[in-house]
């Protein structure tokens with residue numbers, strides 16, 4: 183009986199389901215959710231992977247001044263003393279074990295959809311990375327922030343839903359927080375998700391100078407409506423615009439380049455279903 187069950191199981195699982203939790207977590211952290219973009223220190227050559235996830239960029243905004251935390255298992259300067267339950271709670275709610283809430287630069291409003299298995303995978307992988315001792319500055323919160331509800335965020339997704347290509351694309355686009363950068367902000371840094379999701383127009387300043395997020399809705403003039411699938415994929419994974427010019431940071435092109443072909447297909451298919459915004 184057991185044997186028969188084992189064979190049936192082996193035939194019915196997809197390659198993705200055969201991954202271990204640590205492998206799935208590595209894929210999410212490195213390729214889809216690109217945690218390094220904010221949590222790994224940057225040197226002149228780009229990300230310093232010898233100190234991966236040990237604390238990154240500082241975001242100095244009118245409402246807060248915060249630094250991408252050390253999320254390695256170092257007990258003194260990282261999250262080595264957190265339990266898995268505490269870590270998963272932080273990811274899906276933004277609330278730390280001590281009850282304080284992280285600034286919304288940490289895109290936890292998008293992580294509410296994470297499946298139970300993906301939360302387990304993230305916790306398993308973060309436990310497995312090398313502990314790096316690196317103290318980051320304490321956060322400063324200047325004014326209380328309005329809670330935001332991003333487009334497509336919401337309740338936890340079920341693993342079974344992700345078998346459908348468009349549902350999978352919506353899930354991946356959400357946890358990759360594409361619409362965080364590609365939706366304009368109104369006064370007091372609140373995104374206009376209701377009227378302008380995907381319309382672009384946010385300005386990002388950094389060592390690269392300045393970049394402005396473009397419209398990624400299917401609008402034929404302002405957005406991606408006339409782009410081919412391959413052109414969209416090239417922009418996401420190689421940072422090359424339709425006319426061939428090189429796109430600037432902070433979009434994590436190199437991280438997205440290691441997504442599976444299937445997941446990239448799903449994201450592009452779902453992008454084509456966003457409401458067009460001219």
Ligand code: HEC
Nearest residue numbers: 215216217220248249250251253278284285287288289321
């Ligand atoms: C867009 C930038 C950004 C991305 C992407 C991002 N984070 Fe963060 N994260 C931050 C910032 C900034 C903070 C600190 C916020 C604060 O102090 O209020 C933070 C805080 C955290 C904390 C709380 C740590 C502590 O000591 O309080 C954890 C855990 C965390 N992030 C994990 C992750 C993981 C895992 C990923 C990827 C799945 C991720 N983050 C993706 C910016 C980001």
Ligand code: HEC
Nearest residue numbers: 358359360363393394395396398417423429430431432433
């Ligand atoms: C951290 C912010 C950020 C995130 C996250 C982000 N992007 Fe971008 N993206 C940008 C910026 C800024 C540019 C424009 C760069 C430039 O013009 O040099 C851009 C460019 C693009 C382009 C090229 C469009 C054009 O008209 O040239 C596409 C397509 C795109 N992003 C799609 C996505 C998708 C899909 C995701 C999620 C998988 C995503 N982006 C995540 C900031 C971001």
